[in-house]
Amino acid sequence: MSIPSTSPYDAIIVGGSYAGLSAALQLARARRRVLVVDAGQRRNRFASDSHGFLGRDGQDASSIAQAGKADVAAYPNVSWHAGSATNARRDGDGFVVDLDGGTHVQASRLVLATGVRDELPPIAGLAERWGKSVFHCPYCHGYELQQGAIGILAGGDMAFHQAMLLPDWGSVTLFTDGRYAPDAQQRAAMARRGVLAIDDTPVLRIEDHATVVLADGRRLPMAGLFTYGRIHIGSPLAEQLGCAFDDSPIGPFIRTDAGKQTTVPGVFAGGDATRPAGSVAIAVADGAMAGLGAHRSLVFG
Known part of the structure; x- marks a missing residue:
């Protein structure tokens, strides 16, 4: 050229x-x-x-x-x-x-x-893992998680869309983190879809491979995380x-x-x-x- x-x-x-x-x-x-x-x-x-x-x-x-x-x-x-x-x-x-x-x-x-x-949600440790253990597209990266534990870090209302998709790729926990408040109808839909848990505890940071550290002290290791910013x-x-x-x-x-x-x-x-x-x-x-x-x-x- x-x-x-x-x-x-x-x-x-x-x-x-x-x-x-x-x-x-x-x-x-x-x-x-x-x-x-x-x-x-x-x-x-x-x-x-x-x-x-x-x-x-x-x-x-x-x-x-x-x-x-x-x-x-x-x-x-x-x-x-x-x-x-x-x-x-x-x-x-x-x-x-x-x-x-x-x-x-x-x-x-x-x-x-x-x-x-x-522009990613402002969670400590998230940007460093973007594309490695934190993703936005399950079609691109979901299969490689081998049906393990999957966390969704809510960045807004699109968290519902991800929560409805991702049970095909693993056991899903949705961390709302104050950025998304599902209504009763959405919670029921996610339950029917097989979402394992909806956790409203604030997320402090992401550590190790994809461990979600919550404000109450819990540390929840995940095979991978998904989010939308x-x-x-x-x-x-x-x-x-x-x-x-x-x-x-x-x-x-x-x-x-x-x-x-x-x-x-x-x-x-x-x-x-x-x-x-x-x-x-x-x-x-x-x-x-x-x-x-x-x-x-x-x-x-």
Whole structure:
């Protein structure tokens, strides 16, 4: 891959993780000039293994991303900027993107694959275990807990959603920690689903592998913990461009249509920034759709 040039690109892709690389591959194979802008901050960089992606189940997460980058790098019509895009704006029929370092690049289409940043519940010891013994997606990490004891650290109302899902993966205890107050109907639903316990005692910290230390002195070892915090879009570009957002219980995400075009014509988006939940498999599919959508819009307008 070459470095950015001042000549206009057919498409600039902001974000070089799973969705961005997948979009780049589609456009590269359509023989379009593509620039990928990537700051190297994959959302799942804290996790060692990736699961649920057909053909790559259980592989190292970083190796999947590296293999994807190698696939894209094989195409001479793809350039790469290892850094950030700081601003984006419409310019006539296309767009101008400002890169860190003061470079300005132009393109007919933009693909935003910026991902999200996770804001976790403020529990001591939780952030250090994120992606290792504390997770948010049971489809990605639940099977490996071998039907052991699973704790849910409530970050808000989404705790009910997790509590209803997770009994398929182990024996579930919900720690409300003052962040979620299930009503009688929800408590009954969780009991029917097989949730082992609902504990309203404040959580002091997480220790060892995944031991929940409570304010009353109890220490409850778990095979793994799940939680939801808040998500924040990983870049201001969508807002700068005027893209519409949809809200979810864990934060806003970029609105796209079936072809992954945002509400701004010519701007496409894919991956975790466009949905309230995701995985590597979903991000790759999203990116492919965004790349195809961008290419078709170049052809058909």
